[in-house]
Amino acid sequence: MYYPSQKKPPRTLYKFPGGLHLPDNKAQSTTESTVRAALPGKLVLPIHQHIGAPSQIAVQVGDRVLKGELIANPQGRISAAVHAPSSGTVCAVAEHAVPHPSGLPALCVVIETDGQDAWGELPPAIDDFEHCEPGLLLERIRASGIVGMGGAAFPTSVKLEPENSRRIDTLVINGAECEPYITCDDMLMRERPAEIVAGIAVMKRLTGAANCLIGIEDNKPEAIAAMTRAVEQQGVADIELVVIPTLYPSGGERQLIRVLTGKEVPSGGFPAHIGVVCNNVGTAKAVADAVLLGRPLISRYITLTGE
Numbered sequence: 445m446y447y448p449s450q451k452k453p454p455r456t457l458y459k460f461p462g463g464l465h466l467p468d469n470k471a472q473s474t475t476e477s478t479v480r481a482a483l484p485g486k487l488v489l490p491i492h493q494h495i496g497a498p499s500q501i502a503v504q505v506g507d508r509v510l511k512g513e514l515i516a517n518p519q520g521r522i523s524a525a526v527h528a529p530s531s532g533t534v535c536a537v538a539e540h541a542v543p544h545p546s547g548l549p550a551l552c553v554v555i556e557t558d559g560q561d562a563w564g565e566l567p568p569a570i571d572d573f574e575h576c577e578p579g580l581l582l583e584r585i586r587a588s589g590i591v592g593m594g595g596a597a598f599p600t601s602v603k604l605e606p607e608n609s610r611r612i613d614t615l616v617i618n619g620a621e622c623e624p625y626i627t628c629d630d631m632l633m634r635e636r637p638a639e640i641v642a643g644i645a646v647m648k649r650l651t652g653a654a655n656c657l658i659g660i661e662d663n664k665p666e667a668i669a670a671m672t673r674a675v676e677q678q679g680v681a682d683i684e685l686v687v688i689p690t691l692y693p694s695g696g697e698r699q700l701i702r703v704l705t706g707k708e709v710p711s712g713g714f715p716a717h718i719g720v721v722c723n724n725v726g727t728a729k730a731v732a733d734a735v736l737l738g739r740p741l742i743s744r745y746i747t748l749t750g751e
Contacts, residue, residue, distance in 0.1 A: 496521075508534075527740040530561050615720075629725050644680065647721075
């Protein structure tokens with residue numbers, strides 16, 4: 445196993461019941477660098493892209509919008525803002541087919557892109573986040589529309605919100621990505637490790653966690669090496685990269701927490717109940733973009749592969 449510091453003894457790893465050794469189909473999508481998707485003529489944006497209350501639409505048909513501009517406001521504590529991924533004109537606000545197992549349509553904002561991909565005005569960067577009020581950091585994350593990028597899509601500002609009744613001692617960063625074909629987190633860690641570590645530093649500030657464990661499966665040697673270099677170069681204290689065996693579903697939040705800490709999330713409970721907060725590497729990168737660049741969450745790495 446590969447550890448960022450040979451001075452530390454290998455961390456004790458724990459097992460969870462069951463688990464499968466699935467065929468590894470990662471190489472189909474990791475042999476080349478990532479590529480940016482072409483800008484389509486129309487963007488169809490579901491307003492409800494997250495767990496929680498649907499957002500409230502803030503634009504009308506005919507409005508010109510710029511990249512990163514707010515098009516829907518969060519409603520209530522558990523909700524998320526939605527922003528324009530590119531510049532163009534709102535050509536429809538209506539029910540539209542969306543990629544959902546139910547097959548049901550959803551309320552969407554449709555933008556006819558202008559090909560300019562022009563950014564709107566962004567909020568200023570928060571460079572000195574270590575001395576920034578937690579409330580301001582949380583509001584920036586909320587306003588940026590960040591949700592869990594590992595699939596759950598739970599609003600990140602709520603997950604990182606300090607609670608006086610619960611002490612968080614460990615921040616777990618999920619880089620396991622155990623599904624047999626998906627490699628978006630793997631490639632993100634290879635290509636954007638510094639941004640991930642910067643986002644981790646912000647999350648450590650918000651949670652007050654004394655320790656951070658980054659869990660990566662041992663079938664991702666390039667990602668492990670890249671993340672190790674980023675941790676060492678940025679010098680963020682109390683971050684430990686832990687290489688774990690490749691076993692589905694180690695990428696599940698509860699399973700990863702068990703493997704890394706030996707703790708069990710109680711049935712019906714949350715990781716915070718045992719002093720842990722778990723976030724995906726993509727979420728960490730999005731937090732860095734929001735805080736350090738002022739950019740909302742409007743894009744992500746995805747995997748397109750298969751036979």
